[in-house]
Amino acid sequence: MTLKTMVQSLNQTLDVLMAENQNVILLGEDIGKNGGVFRVTEGLQNKYGEGRVLDTPLNELGIVGMGAGMAMYGLRPIVEIQFQDFIFPAFDQIVNQIAKIRYRTGNQFSVPLVIRTPYGGGVRGGLYHSQSGESYFVHTSGLKVVTPSNPYDAKGLLVSSFESGDPVIFLEPKRVYRSIKSEVPEELYRIEIGKAALLKEGSDVTVITYGSMVSTVVDTITKNRVNADVIDLRTLLPMDIDAIISSVKKTGRVVIVHEAPRTLGMGAEISALISERAMDYLLAPIIRVTGPDIPFPYIYEELYLPDERRIMDAISKVKNY
Amino acid sequence: MSPIGSLSNDQILSAYENAVRSRTLDIKVVNAQRQGIIGFHVPSEGQEILQTAIGMLLHKEDIIFGYYRDFSLLMKMGIPVSKILDQMLGNQADIEKGRQMPDHFSFKEYNFSTIQSPVGAHLPLATGAAYALKYRKEEGIVVANFGDGATSTSDFHAAMNFAAVFNLKVLFICENNGWAISLPTKKQTVADIYRKADAYGMPGKRVDGNDLISSLNGISEAMDYVRSGKGPYLIEGVTYRMGAHSTSDDPKKYRVDEITDGSDNDPIRRLEKLMLSMGMINEAQISEIKRRAREEMDAVIEERRKIPKPEPESIFEDLYSEPAWIQEEEKRSIL
Numbered sequence: 081m082t083l084k085t086m087v088q089s090l091n092q093t094l095d096v097l098m099a100e101n102q103n104v105i106l107l108g109e110d111i112g113k114n115g116g117v118f119r120v121t122e123g124l125q126n127k128y129g130e131g132r133v134l135d136t137p138l139n140e141l142g143i144v145g146m147g148a149g150m151a152m153y154g155l156r157p158i159v160e161i162q163f164q165d166f167i168f169p170a171f172d173q174i175v176n177q178i179a180k181i182r183y184r185t186g187n188q189f190s191v192p193l194v195i196r197t198p199y200g201g202g203v204r205g206g207l208y209h210s211q212s213g214e215s216y217f218v219h220t221s222g223l224k225v226v227t228p229s230n231p232y233d234a235k236g237l238l239v240s241s242f243e244s245g246d247p248v249i250f251l252e253p254k255r256v257y258r259s260i261k262s263e264v265p266e267e268l269y270r271i272e273i274g275k276a277a278l279l280k281e282g283s284d285v286t287v288i289t290y291g292s293m294v295s296t297v298v299d300t301i302t303k304n305r306v307n308a309d310v311i312d313l314r315t316l317l318p319m320d321i322d323a324i325i326s327s328v329k330k331t332g333r334v335v336i337v338h339e340a341p342r343t344l345g346m347g348a349e350i351s352a353l354i355s356e357r358a359m360d361y362l363l364a365p366i367i368r369v370t371g372p373d374i375p376f377p378y379i380y381e382e383l384y385l386p387d388e389r390r391i392m393d394a395i396s397k398v399k400n401y
Numbered sequence: 402m403s404p405i406g407s408l409s410n411d412q413i414l415s416a417y418e419n420a421v422r423s424r425t426l427d428i429k430v431v432n433a434q435r436q437g438i439i440g441f442h443v444p445s446e447g448q449e450i451l452q453t454a455i456g457m458l459l460h461k462e463d464i465i466f467g468y469y470r471d472f473s474l475l476m477k478m479g480i481p482v483s484k485i486l487d488q489m490l491g492n493q494a495d496i497e498k499g500r501q502m503p504d505h506f507s508f509k510e511y512n513f514s515t516i517q518s519p520v521g522a523h524l525p526l527a528t529g530a531a532y533a534l535k536y537r538k539e540e541g542i543v544v545a546n547f548g549d550g551a552t553s554t555s556d557f558h559a560a561m562n563f564a565a566v567f568n569l570k571v572l573f574i575c576e577n578n579g580w581a582i583s584l585p586t587k588k589q590t591v592a593d594i595y596r597k598a599d600a601y602g603m604p605g606k607r608v609d610g611n612d613l614i615s616s617l618n619g620i621s622e623a624m625d626y627v628r629s630g631k632g633p634y635l636i637e638g639v640t641y642r643m644g645a646h647s648t649s650d651d652p653k654k655y656r657v658d659e660i661t662d663g664s665d666n667d668p669i670r671r672l673e674k675l676m677l678s679m680g681m682i683n684e685a686q687i688s689e690i691k692r693r694a695r696e697e698m699d700a701v702i703e704e705r706r707k708i709p710k711p712e713p714e715s716i717f718e719d720l721y722s723e724p725a726w727i728q729e730e731e732k733r734s735i736l
């Protein structure tokens with residue numbers, strides 16, 4: 081095993097998937113010669129040729145739509161949208177086509193398509209290279225939405241997404257692309273879609289998070305010696321409801337941390353699910369620590385992103401309620 | 402009417418000076434980026450002459466929808482370098498309050514609309530602005546600039562079609578610099594860009610965007626057409642991206658054989674040669690213009706970088722005409 085960044089882990093996973101299955105095709109902007117602006121597809125066009133790693137014209141609707149057509153007719157495309165911020169031209173294809181095709185054809189067709197895209201802030205990307213748009217997709221039944229928080233999970237989740245048979249929005253936290261390394265086995269392995277990870281165990285409070293915020297949360301909990309369950313959701317749609325509820329029943333106190341704006345963010349859905357299923361176990365109001373409801377500003381990124389101070393404030397509020 | 406017959410030596414010289422000042426600012430900003438003073442930059446190097454030509458032909462009331470690589474146009478429009486730098490630094494004097502990445506300008510005061518990152522997304526807005534001009538019987542036309550990559554977007558298609566269907570005064574100008582990050586134009590589209598106009602029922606013309614005279618001729622003909630109310634027009638200005646896509650890009654990955662010092666395609670050198678051969682200028686004057694530009698840019702950067710950041714509260718402003726409770730509450734809890 082070797083230590084890998086998330087970029088290296090994803091690259092190696094794509095490589096193995098392509099080697100094992102002739103039908104795997106990659107599409108995206110600047111993914112061929114350039115290896116992707118974040119280098120996730122580096123070297124793959126050289127190895128597999130221009131017929132399997134397609135540098136497309138600049139049109140996200142075209143990338144996703146063409147990928148969906150390939151998927152309906154026997155190929156196994158994995159497409160890249162250069163930044164999640166630029167996925168919106170493809171939103172009609174995602175919401176009105178790929179999410180509904182299995183349903184509207186009575187299961188005659190399916191769209192086994194993985195849409196990989198970097199998301200989140202912290203790289204001085206301003207309004208249009210920083211957004212966390214998971215809620216737009218989680219609101220759309222027919223999709224699966226996955227987000228790894230570390231290089232190991234990135235591989236296991238990408239393999240499961242690829243094999244899931246359904247369209248998957250695979251959100252890659254770009255802030256974590258190179259900032260952490262983990263041991264990543266060479267061979268393929270799977271992390272089940274819909275299963276969260278319990279990263280830390282404790283009895284005082286449940287902290288629920290995912291993707292780009294996981295390492296901040298874990299560092300905060302460790303440094304401040306909080307006796308907490310830390311749940312990394314890993315899949316946002318469908319969520320691991322059992323992991324959430326069993327932890328809440330144990331701790332009775334919940335803090336939800338995400339980078340996306342508060343209003344109708346994942347925190348809203350998680351809070352509703354908990355209050356429907358475990359109201360009697362709650363010892364304090366559920367508190368969300370999130371990005372504010374503003375576009376992601378170029379300056380003051382550090383104010384936008386949830387940090388140790390805001391997470392610890394929320395934890396002490398629920399503990400001292 | 403061709404402007405060339407009437408183009409004075411002073412006009413040519415001032416075009417040249419504009420291009421040199423723009424190039425100098427590009428170089429200084431890239432240096433500032435390397436030193437961590439400015440976060441990011443998309444240089445216009447190689448596209449100065451085409452952009453300068455556009456600027457020379459604009460009327461005061463024309464509305465410009467530019468894109469993120471339009472330094473020379475901004476400067477020719479008379480937008481002060483200090484204001485350009487304030488935006489790039491995201492300081493307190495930046496009218497956008499530091500919210501956008503460098504090169505994403507909005508200068509309503511100068512009739513320069515607003516730049517977004519998503520490629521092509523301004524083009525439909527340009528048609529709306531042109532309809533507003535028409536409906537309110539106002540003077541002026543709309544000029545929309547964009548790259549070769551933008552011609553692949555759905556926004557481009559929508560805007561071209563709408564502009565033609567509603568017979569709008571939009572001049573579309575594609576700054577074809579040969580590249581969209583790593584994708585050469587021939588892989589972006591198999592067709593000639595200027596001929597796409599045909600499909601929408603408007604005239605299209607290709608100009609040598611590295612040549613001042615060719616650019617001025619083509620653009621002024623197109624502007625006459627649009628101003629007269631005959632409908633929209635597409636200009637393809639063939640230029641050359643001399644450097645990297647941006648300060649985050651490494652062109653060695655995809656441009657191995659292509660990368661040169663740009664000398665054959667450098668529009669500034671071409672204009673210099675022309676002026677020298679016409680005896681309009683000598684080497685000493687050229688050096689003096691370049692020296693003055695360096696001095697000017699150094700001084701402005703030094704001055705503007707001293708201006709502090711906007712107040713942190715400002716990130717919660719300007720979502721709506723009136724503040725809403727959501728942002729007010731979040732401001733209190735975060736600051």
Ligand SMILES: Cc1ncc(C[n+]2csc(CCOP(=O)(O)OP(=O)(O)O)c2C)c(N)n1
Binds near residue numbers: 140162549578581642
């Ligand atoms: C909708 C969208 N997709 C992808 C990107 C990422 N991106 C930024 S610039 C660029 C290339 C644009 O090329 P072109 O239109 O030729 O303009 P140039 O940068 O060459 O001036 C790409 C793909 C983006 N900004 N917007």
Ligand SMILES: [Mg+2]
Binds near residue numbers: 549578580581
């Ligand atoms: Mg280009």
